[in-house]
Each structure stands twice: as C-alpha cells, then as structure tokens.
Amino acid sequence: MPKTNERSRASGFSTHGKGGALTRREAIAVIGVACLALGGCSGGQAPDAADGAAATQPVVSDVPLRSEHQDDAAATDGTTAAATQPDASLQADAPTTPQAPSTVDINEDYRSGFYHGPKGTAYQKYIVLHDTEGDADPESVISWWDSNGNLVAAHFVVGKDGTVFQCVPLDTIAHHAGYGDTGHNALFGVPEDGRDDMAASVWIGPDFADYGMNAYSVGIEMVHIGGSGPYPEAQLDAVDALVAYLDAAFGLQSTIIDHKAWRSGNSDTSPEFATYLANYQDHRTHN
Numbered sequence: 001m002p003k004t005n006e007r008s009r010a011s012g013f014s015t016h017g018k019g020g021a022l023t024r025r026e027a028i029a030v031i032g033v034a035c036l037a038l039g040g041c042s043g044g045q046a047p048d049a050a051d052g053a054a055a056t057q058p059v060v061s062d063v064p065l066r067s068e069h070q071d072d073a074a075a076t077d078g079t080t081a082a083a084t085q086p087d088a089s090l091q092a093d094a095p096t097t098p099q100a101p102s103t104v105d106i107n108e109d110y111r112s113g114f115y116h117g118p119k120g121t122a123y124q125k126y127i128v129l130h131d132t133e134g135d136a137d138p139e140s141v142i143s144w145w146d147s148n149g150n151l152v153a154a155h156f157v158v159g160k161d162g163t164v165f166q167c168v169p170l171d172t173i174a175h176h177a178g179y180g181d182t183g184h185n186a187l188f189g190v191p192e193d194g195r196d197d198m199a200a201s202v203w204i205g206p207d208f209a210d211y212g213m214n215a216y217s218v219g220i221e222m223v224h225i226g227g228s229g230p231y232p233e234a235q236l237d238a239v240d241a242l243v244a245y246l247d248a249a250f251g252l253q254s255t256i257i258d259h260k261a262w263r264s265g266n267s268d269t270s271p272e273f274a275t276y277l278a279n280y281q282d283h284r285t286h287n
C-alpha cells in the first residue's frame with residue numbers, strides 16, 4: 001500500500017489538493033486509538049446548549065497566524081509564535097487574566113491522506129479534545145493512523161512529555177469527531193455543507209446520524225488511556241499553549257468540547273480530565 005508521507009511546506013494553514021491518498025483503502029480492524037474509531041466507548045455527556053449557541057456565529061478573520069511564506073521559514077524549526085490577538089469584539093467572555101503561554105513548539109508531520117476538505121477560518125468554531133486511548137508517542141500515533149486505512153486523524157497529537165505533532169493543516173478538515181448524536185448538527189450549529197468528503201466514513205446507526213463537527217473544528221488528541229492516572233503537567237501545559245496558539249491563529253476563542261460531548265457514549269476525554277475540561281471551558285487553561 002502506498003503511503004503518503006508528504007510534508008507540507010505550510011504550517012497551520014495551507015493549500016489543498018494534496019488528497020491523492022484519499023483513494024487508498026485497506027480493511028484493517030480498528031484497534032487502538034479508540035476515540036478516533038467510528039465506534040464509541042462508555043460514558044456520555046450531553047452538550048451544554050450554551051456551548052452550541054455560543055459558537056454559532058463563525059467569525060471571519062483574514063489574519064492567520066502566519067502567512068504561507070512565513071510558514072516556509074518557520075516550518076524548518078517547528079517553532080511557532082502566537083502573534084495575533086483575537087478581535088476585541090470576540091472577547092466578551094475572555095478571561096480577565098490570560099494565563100496561557102503564547103508560544104508552542106509544533107512538529108509538523110503532514111499526511112495528505114488525512115485531508116478531507118477545506119475549512120477556512122470562517123468555519124472554525126470548536127476545539128475538540130480527545131484521548132488516544134493508547135500509550136504510543138505522537139509520531140507513532142500518526143503513523144498508525146496513516147497505515148490503518150481509516151483516513152482518520154486529528155490535527156494535533158500531544159504526548160505525555162508535552163511534545164506536539166501536527167499532521168493536518170488548520171484550514172483542512174480532519175476526521176476526528178466522526179458521527180455525533182442525531183440532532184447535534186443543529187445543536188452545535190455545524191451543518192453538513194458538503195465541504196467534508198466523508199471519505200471512509202462508516203454509518204453507525206440512526207442514533208448517530210450527524211456528521212457536521214469535523215468541518216467546523218480542530219481536533220487535539222492527548223496521549224492518554226482512561227483510568228490510567230493523571231495527565232502529566234507537561235502535557236497539560238502543552239495543551240494550554242496549543243489552545244492559545246489556536247485562539248491567536250483563528251482570531252477567536254473556539255468553543256472547547258471533548259469528543260463525548262459530540263457523541264454520547266464515547267469514552268474521551270476520560271473522567272480524569274473532567275476538571276481540566278471545565279477549566280478550559282471557563283478560562284482556556286487546565287488549571
């Protein structure tokens with residue numbers, strides 16, 4: 001099976017048309033990286049209606065964090081810097097004392113096989129947090145996604161040591177959220193508008209018929225197995241920095257949810273993350 005390891009020259013936002021690997025298929029059982037599988041896990045959580053309502057107005061920003069030309073240079077060292085402040089009109093709910101660091105080191109490992117359509121800044125509404133449900137490091141996770149034929153990936157993977165890898169550009173749809181509860185497209189304000197090619201998506205039944213989230217979100221996977229203990233501080237600090245980076249890159253504060261908010265019955269994020277999730281939703285850092 002040909003494997004696409006194309007490395008995009010652009011970090012964050014990039015051009016499209018690199019989906020050559022989208023046609024590959026391989027019937028391999030879905031194991032590991034459970035939260036990205038199309039099935040679900042235990043537990044569930046209904047989304048706060050306010051979350052869905054709060055992000056129904058996409059905000060257009062023409063100020064990506066870096067231009068593609070800047071990306072060319074910055075991509076060489078994997079370092080990014082948050083330089084753009086969100087528009088003042090978007091900060092009604094902003095924390096009064098921002099705590100997030102403004103920089104994050106991102107290792108780019110773009111795989112065009114994960115690209116599922118365009119997602120311009122106007123469509124950015126959510127940051128969806130996931131657990132990998134495995135202990136593999138980010139590089140291994142991405143390689144696994146690329147080899148299993150499911151065409152499923154999140155934009156970012158954050159290791160236990162705080163290492164951050166990105167495998168899908170910010171302006172590109174990734175398949176990380178999959179099908180959500182029937183009715184969630186409307187609840188979350190994420191209509192299916194045809195931008196998502198839905199390649200390799202697998203119908204999981206009438207209770208989970210909505211597929212809009214991928215096209216309006218960025219996915220972050222944290223290397224973690226539910227029930228295995230606390231998330232290391234280094235990992236949480238990296239997620240803090242990544243959230244701040246995304247806020248700056250998009251010029252807005254995306255609504256932060258976990259995967260199970262989109263699809264009830266999914267396992268991630270795990271119960272150990274509940275307090276952190278509440279903190280992220282309140283003031284965008286884990287503590």
Ligand SMILES: [Zn+2]
Pocket residue numbers: 034035036129130131176259268
């Ligand atoms: Zn997940």
